[in-house]
Amino acid sequence: MTIFIPAAGQLKRGELWKKRNQTNVKIKKFMEKTIRRHAKIACAVVVGMLINHGQLGQAGWSGAMNGTGYGWASVNVTSSFGVFGTANTPNMTGPSASMDPTTGYAANAFLPYGSSSFTVARIKGSPGYVWKANTADSNGDSTDNPELESRVNIVPADCALLTIESSLSSSNGHSGTITVDAVGTGGTAIWLRGFEFHGQGAPGGIDDLKTNGAVKWDILLVGPFDLTRSNCNAIIIPFTVETDFTNLFFLADGVAKSSNPLTISCPSNVVFECTGSPLAYPPLQTSGGCGNVAVTYSPPANLLPNGVPTLVTATATDSVGNTNSCTFTATRQGLAFNGFYPPINGTDGTCPAPLRTINKGSIIPVKFDVTCNGLPYGLGTPTLTIQQYSSPQQGCNPVGIPFTGDFQYSASVWHINWDTSGVNFPKNTVYKLIATLQDGTTREVFVKLK
Structure with a gap:
């Protein structure tokens, strides 16, 4: 809705007050209509434009999508070997799996060498601004989003976990509200932004969108937080666009950083006596991780050949899928x-x-x-x-x-x-x-x- 207020010199005094009163009535009706629209979502928290500036952070996933589901989405990973790269998750479904790569985003890429195969970071999008994403601390792997890193300082926490789910709550083609359920522990952050693209055709990528787009909302939250419809604290984002939903892009970024990565320590050598009793490796020391930690061995002790020093891989896996491994030599003495x-x-x-x-x-x-x-x-x-x-x-x-x-x-x-x-x-x-x-x-x- 556009409200035009003429300059005082353009109207007579009585006409000026009349126009001002008419304008105030229009504004009041517009606000009442907006409030009624928001009230349809019980107990929700309404958030307008919020711009915060911070220091350092790392993203677990990133995405940009318009109302029809067109856009980009990825999980950006830095491996424990210091190899940088971007990769989306194997279980990402349409339309995210088919989104074209652009600067800072990639589709169908491999995880960098040294990164955990259980990297817990997923994002997928659907038409109607439906984002579903989650990320957890992943065995020391971090993620790359320099723009977010320049804005917020994430203090690592044990078992950091972040999930969001969004949907278009109401709209009339040019204005509406987006509802976001977001839950984050300590060590997490979410960054939600909206851009209306004013360039020619479709944006060529994230950089083009930011350069030739107008900011509609900018919300940055640092965990812990629990903002959902179930507890009457969902994030409500009202918006108005000059064109239509094909030009309004919803950007979402997520971070999870752990202060307690999963570790495992192996002995240098294990020797079993000459016996046919069921063999068992000595308990290995693990630390960190989330929840229960299980340790598996390859090969199992009972499958060790007699008299042959064998390299054994011990793998620790926590309750959210983080893994870490170490190796040692085991020898089963033969008679x-x-x-x-x-x-x-x-x-x-x-x-x-x-x-x-x-x-x-x-x-x-x-x-x-x-x-x-x-x-x-x-x-x-x-x-x-x-x-x-x-x-x-x-x-x-x-x-x-x-x-x-x-x-x-x-x-x-x-x-x-x-x-x-x-x-x-x-x-x-x-x-x-x-x-x-x-x-x-x-x-x-x-x-x-x-």
Whole structure:
């Protein structure tokens, strides 16, 4: 609405007061209409133009969009390796995913090397000035918005978290209100701006919009704050444009900075004894992060190969998806096995060609010793499994397990007696003896009874 007040010299005295009274009535009606429009949103806080100036800050996401959904949106990331770059999030949906890149903004770019793959910063937009965005402190990753950094100082806080959601509450084509729900902890800030573009055609980018646009609103808030419709404190932005919604752009920037990034510390080396017990890495020290922190290992301890130093990656993940990793070397000591004692005297063989042939009915002592780091190892309990095989003419296939038992330890030797006299051990048959050692490995030998 445009109100014209003529100069005093253009009217007679009575006409001047008459015109002034008419003008006051128009202003009063306009304000009443505006108040009624705002009152449709219960308990909301009305914010006009607010311009603050500060010192330092960093943005988690940035976007600019007109009423039809045309614009730009991105998440700008600085990695822990100091590599700068811009990237939008993989889960960004239309129209943001198709927004063209411009200065300071990028679409469909990769996160810089060294940045957390769980960087928690997302923004998407839809027609009608609908922004949905959130950001949280992300494992030391920061974000790049020099313009915002020059305006506000964000004091880092634990578990910084920021979310906004906006919508067009009412409009008549040239004026209306935008409602914004915004929740931010300490360590956060939001910057909401409106520009009406007066250049030719569509703006060529953010810089073109700012150079050839008029500021309609400028709101800068530093957390903590809780401004939502649910608590009657939503941000209400009234606006009027000279042209239409295609030229009015809503800019949104968000920041989250943490004072307590997630860290994890690894030992330099872990050595497991020669054992078959379930293995577990020693607890690692973590600090910072948000909520519960879980640590995973690759490879798991039970999958470590025997006797081979292995590089292990430990990854800590907190409740909002921040991650950090460290590495260490783990070695699972393997038992040294020197073969079965006589009369078996060795290992291996095959079903068609067994290592030894022994008389049926004899009692065969099955003996061996193992060492760990060169010393006799008598802990744990190795077991013996005897597996019967069919004849070579019938394919040399396993047909049963007639015996299992535990070895006994005496004088640094593990031993068990195999009594072949029973009906469970027919002659002219091949058997595979399987010794399962304390570290879970097996040693095998094929023997034939004649």
